[in-house]
Amino acid sequence: MENSKNDQRFASTLAHGMALLRCFTPFAPSLTNGELARRSGLSKATVCRLSYTLELIGLLRFDQEARRYRLGAASLSMAYPLLAHLPVRQVARPLMQRLADRTGGTVSLGMRHRASVIYIETTREHDVGDFRPEIGAALPLLRTAAGRAWLAACEVAEREDAYAWLQRSTGKSLAALGAAEVVDTAVRDLRERGFCISQGDFLHDVNGLALPLRERVRGELVMLNCGMLQGRMGSAQLERDVGPLLKDTAAQIDQLLQENQKQVAQP
Amino acid sequence: MSRPAAKDADEQFTVTLARGLQILQAFSSAKPVLTNGELVALTGLEKATVSRLAFTLIELGYLRREGLRGGYSLDTGVLMLCYPLLAGMDIRQIARPWMRDLGERVDGTVSLCVRDRASIIYLDSVRKVDRETPWVDIGSSLPLVESAAGRAWLCSVPRAQRVAVMNKIRLQMPEVFAANLKDVEKTQSQMQRYGFSINRGAYDVRRVAVAVPMHKPLHGELIVFSCSLLTDEPLRMAKAREAGYALRAMVRSVEAAIGMRAIDDA
Numbered sequence: 001m002e003n004s005k006n007d008q009r010f011a012s013t014l015a016h017g018m019a020l021l022r023c024f025t026p027f028a029p030s031l032t033n034g035e036l037a038r039r040s041g042l043s044k045a046t047v048c049r050l051s052y053t054l055e056l057i058g059l060l061r062f063d064q065e066a067r068r069y070r071l072g073a074a075s076l077s078m079a080y081p082l083l084a085h086l087p088v089r090q091v092a093r094p095l096m097q098r099l100a101d102r103t104g105g106t107v108s109l110g111m112r113h114r115a116s117v118i119y120i121e122t123t124r125e126h127d128v129g130d131f132r133p134e135i136g137a138a139l140p141l142l143r144t145a146a147g148r149a150w151l152a153a154c155e156v157a158e159r160e161d162a163y164a165w166l167q168r169s170t171g172k173s174l175a176a177l178g179a180a181e182v183v184d185t186a187v188r189d190l191r192e193r194g195f196c197i198s199q200g201d202f203l204h205d206v207n208g209l210a211l212p213l214r215e216r217v218r219g220e221l222v223m224l225n226c227g228m229l230q231g232r233m234g235s236a237q238l239e240r241d242v243g244p245l246l247k248d249t250a251a252q253i254d255q256l257l258q259e260n261q262k263q264v265a266q267p
Numbered sequence: 268m269s270r271p272a273a274k275d276a277d278e279q280f281t282v283t284l285a286r287g288l289q290i291l292q293a294f295s296s297a298k299p300v301l302t303n304g305e306l307v308a309l310t311g312l313e314k315a316t317v318s319r320l321a322f323t324l325i326e327l328g329y330l331r332r333e334g335l336r337g338g339y340s341l342d343t344g345v346l347m348l349c350y351p352l353l354a355g356m357d358i359r360q361i362a363r364p365w366m367r368d369l370g371e372r373v374d375g376t377v378s379l380c381v382r383d384r385a386s387i388i389y390l391d392s393v394r395k396v397d398r399e400t401p402w403v404d405i406g407s408s409l410p411l412v413e414s415a416a417g418r419a420w421l422c423s424v425p426r427a428q429r430v431a432v433m434n435k436i437r438l439q440m441p442e443v444f445a446a447n448l449k450d451v452e453k454t455q456s457q458m459q460r461y462g463f464s465i466n467r468g469a470y471d472v473r474r475v476a477v478a479v480p481m482h483k484p485l486h487g488e489l490i491v492f493s494c495s496l497l498t499d500e501p502l503r504m505a506k507a508r509e510a511g512y513a514l515r516a517m518v519r520s521v522e523a524a525i526g527m528r529a530i531d532d533a
Contacts (some may be wrong), residue, residue, distance in 0.1 A: 007322075009318070010322065011320055013281055014283050014287035014323050014324070015327060017288075017400075018327055018348075022348075023388070025351050026351050026355045028351075029355040029486070038417040050277065050283050050284060052279045052280065053285055057288050058383045059348075063486065063487040064487065070486065071348075071351055071352040072383060073382070076352065076382050076383075076389075076406035077408045078348070080408070081295050081296050081298075083346075083405055084296035084299075084345070084404055084406075090396050090402070091393075111340070111343055113328065113343035114328060118346050120346065132354040134353045134354040135350065136346035136350030137350050138347055138350070138352070142444045181370060194298065206303065
């Protein structure tokens with residue numbers, strides 16, 4: 001990031017405005033200008049100008065009653081062109097819901113973005129501590145089942161790109177991150193069991209299983225993931241009972257995607 | 268909390284930020300890929316400005332290059348911007364089973380909407396996956412004055428807010444305003460009589476849509492539920508009313524589930 005910030009083409013005012021939007025979290029859904037200044041490290045005068053502009057555009061909303069800023073719904077309409085072109089979400093949703101109903105887990109679809117997996121759809125049934133599975137949630141690549149499934153299935157060039165982002169975002173070497181071991185295990189798990197596993201590696205009380213769909217979307221891999229509270233089901237039972245269901249669900253989604261593409265090809 | 272006074276509003280407006288967002292907002296579901304030239308045409312910005320802002324947005328993870336002809340499309344990072352909003356809206360998770368159930372019963376699309384300036388935006392939608400059903404989804408939007416949900420919103424917020432929003436629409440979109448003024452007024456009496464608004468489908472005129480707002484705002488925002496279905500002419504109004512009453516009952520159940528007390532529902 002440092003290199004690009006020094007690039008003359010980099011518009012830092014735009015970056016600062018976008019950084020303000022990233023200050024909000026599900027647990028800090030409303031913030032004052034003072035809080036935004038503290039969280040972003042920008043001066044209060046700068047924050048005031050940026051938040052005012054964001055409010056005019058609809059990305060922030062001033063809650064008169066609480067006298068605080070909240071995110072505005074314009075962020076959703078801004079993301080709509082992307083969401084609308086991920087038809088896998090709509091196709092998969094009923095199948096994901098059925099899997100969630102049968103297993104009691106949270107079923108999600110994710111795509112890789114830099115050093116993260118971003119959820120593009122989820123059947124959120126329960127919240128786990130500080131994490132709420134929801135569209136747009138960013139999960140660490142190395143520590144989640146979905147991230148490992150991506151690492152196990154991606155092309156070499158894609159993995160190199162992810163490695164570069166991992167180093168850039170963590171400031172650590174790949175060796176220090178243990179990336180090679182994680183990828184070796186993921187490749188073996190995907191080959192031998194048909195899915196990758198996280199045993200409390202991301203959230204200490206959640207196990208996850210994930211596998212990549214065969215069909216790419218926007219040229220990217222899509223991962224189907226099932227997260228399960230450990231208190232609800234142990235990891236052995238998860239792999240034995242939920243694993244085959246997850247694979248079936250992925251196969252059904254792939255089949256529907258292929259049929260959809262055929263329909264589009266021959267209207 | 269200090270907010271800029273109106274008189275120094277111009278100085279407070281950050282042009283570079285607004286222009287960058289203009290670029291992100293230039294994309295649509297009909298035009299998900301845009302070239303530099305198309306962005307110039309859509310935003311009215313200069314070519315060099317577009318290049319510089321696009322460069323920054325790519326660095327930040329909101330834009331990506333697409334194809335070999337210098338196209339751009341939205342990058343997955345824009346979804347991260349929505350995350351706190353969606354994750355903070357428990358109402359979606361709570362309402363979804365009811366929405367699914369109602370959708371199946373009336374064979375229609377059930378949606379949950381909020382207002383954004385002069386539009387109504389879908390926060391969630393439960394629909395059949397087939398070719399007949401319009402593809403509404405999280406983030407899709409409709410003009411307030413044209414949609415059942417938007418009109419229900421307009422007729423349910425305090426008078427001062429309605430007047431302010433309608434004035435803005437009159438100034439910004441005079442034709443849309445004039446074409447819909449009568450129908451918005453009609454919605455007032457529908458709301459009083461039935462507790463829901465009735466409309467022709469905004470995406471497909473063969474459809475009919477009904478909408479019910481919640482009793483009071485949630486986090487300062489009035490949420491509206493809507494339901495649209497395909498009907499044949501002779502049964503249109505009867506079917507619409509049936510769906511409207513069912514939707515109204517559903518909204519009351521959702522309100523009870525989140526502990527929102529009804530003020531005037533006997």
